[in-house]
Amino acid sequence: MDREDSLERLGATTDEPADLFEHFEQRSVGGRTHHVLTAARHGVERGTVIVEESDAVVRGYPSVPRVLVLDPGLPSFFEGTDSVTIEEKLDGFNVRIAVAGGDGDVPLAFTRSGYVCPYTTARARDRLPLAAFFAEHPTKVLCTELIGPETPYTTHDYEGVDSHEFRVFDVRDRESGDPVPVADRRSLCAEYGVGQPRWFGRSEPSAAVETVRDAIDELDAAGREGVVVKSADGESMVKYTTESQHHAELAYAFSLPFEHGRDFVFSRIVRDAFQAVESGDSDDRLRERARDLGESILHPMVSTIRDVRDGDPVGERHTVRGDPDAIDALFEHLDDQSLTIDRRSDRREDGKRVVEFVKVAESSRDRIQYYLEGGTRDE
């Protein structure tokens, strides 16, 4: 890898290769060497991958900022932009799919942090027309969410998704990260028949406030996550989420209280409070929101403490379904990441292997056990 050259191609905001490359980590993937940026640095996104042998770059997906109030959040963020688009934000597993080698190489699914997930890669090859797409667009990356109840990472239920499916929410240049404009991207996806997030419309930024409010009400009632608003060229984007999502994420975090950062918890509460103020919640509505928030926090944590007390397993529960080889590769991958996996069942259904497992939450289990045994907290 030519560092000077890579630095320039990445458009990093430093002239000193070492400034950037000290944050890269080397991983071996299918006989090739991947250099992976483990944190956003010098204008280059976290999860950016450079493949040693081909010198191909797969740029990380940018972090999407969030507004806490729609008005003036949207008009202010998109000042000077003629037109914005509103699409659903899905609660799934964000992977970039790209052909990162030379000719004849196969597409790989890269996680947000730049790992190649063998399970998601296998599912993507099965479910998406990757050969046809990359034959025409070899230097593009498909930015997708893997959604549904049967994935090794998330479990959000979506109506009509029984196992797992892909939704393509962005198509970008693999190396520069430049997005295909939103309307073109939606046509392109339609052309290849791939799933996309729901479309809520296109308008001036100030008119988008009302559209987003209505969309959020509808999504909230259905227990869905929220929206992403983008400039029509796809360059700028901002997200906004539903009350039910805030509460669901709190419930998740407090079900494994010692695995998650304190900031995770705090930020969801902050979102909910600003939403309550902007929505002009009545006293009754505010009380209802507060009570639901409290139940989302306390019930899952109490339930987990009881599980530890009763000797039941504690952790994220997942079900995966796929080819036996891909399932084996997944467990090797999880093992490489030092996760402790407790397999609860392993069976065949219609030629697929179906495994239910728990990612054991060792911190939560051990800390709770310690306190239940009378351990003290120094504060």
Next chain:
Amino acid sequence: MDREDSLERLGATTDEPADLFEHFEQRSVGGRTHHVLTAARHGVERGTVIVEESDAVVRGYPSVPRVLVLDPGLPSFFEGTDSVTIEEKLDGFNVRIAVAGGDGDVPLAFTRSGYVCPYTTARARDRLPLAAFFAEHPTKVLCTELIGPETPYTTHDYEGVDSHEFRVFDVRDRESGDPVPVADRRSLCAEYGVGQPRWFGRSEPSAAVETVRDAIDELDAAGREGVVVKSADGESMVKYTTESQHHAELAYAFSLPFEHGRDFVFSRIVRDAFQAVESGDSDDRLRERARDLGESILHPMVSTIRDVRDGDPVGERHTVRGDPDAIDALFEHLDDQSLTIDRRSDRREDGKRVVEFVKVAESSRDRIQYYLEGGTRDE
């Protein structure tokens, strides 16, 4: 100050004076130089003060560990101890009162972090028989809580306390920190007629579980903080708090959401969850606790966001009452600590000066303002 000598007198767990003294800060108090330890280090408590001119040491008050479950928390913590005492823990301002100079010097009130608070010092001289006590016990320190609605630091209401009062919860050797045994300390306080925290009894550690449970139920119903359980010799101690205190502290933290550490919030929720599990809360009782928790979190934060939106002041509101000179000294002291004070009223009542003021919560005010103006959050 002779560092080698001080190191030995403090019983520090290092032989190298610089290891400890690099964490000391120098402050000038009434013409004397105080060296103050700003964080617990090498077995020496935070807030420990060495007075330059007299070489007197005022040892910091030790941090009190907490159990999250009473059973087996108490028997386990006090294993090998014959007898423990149970006293109320009060929600006030913890100050140590000591004569830290030589002969003829006056008693000073030291905060937890080793500052001398001029207001608390003046109130202590007014309300406590300090001259008589220190004439007999010049090397002791009175460990007290300043409680009541009219203090510059806390505002917890206690029945029968209209303005502010002192409660002595410990008497220790000023230099070694060795406590007077609990029963002797209570007799001593009674002898001098100074207020003390409520006494709930003395028993074997395992029998204390039930006593504490009953005490906590009673204190919770009265909206009071909790208990401290100590070995009879006063050497070991542990605390446990009520649901109403957890929720009150969350309400306080979320009323100033960007002033407080995320850990503050998290730890109160953890306490509540373990208490719910140990109490064997029924589904209804658990739901009630969860809803109350949610209301404690969301309502104060929404209220503060609305205040910022409406241009109302945001911060802790306090009322102080005392001699005009002491009030002036208090505001100078708060000013020295870089606090922004917004005086809301300033009047005389029965020869005392009464000032209502807000400690302006600049972080919360500014962050909330930024988000309300449409500022984004990068997550």
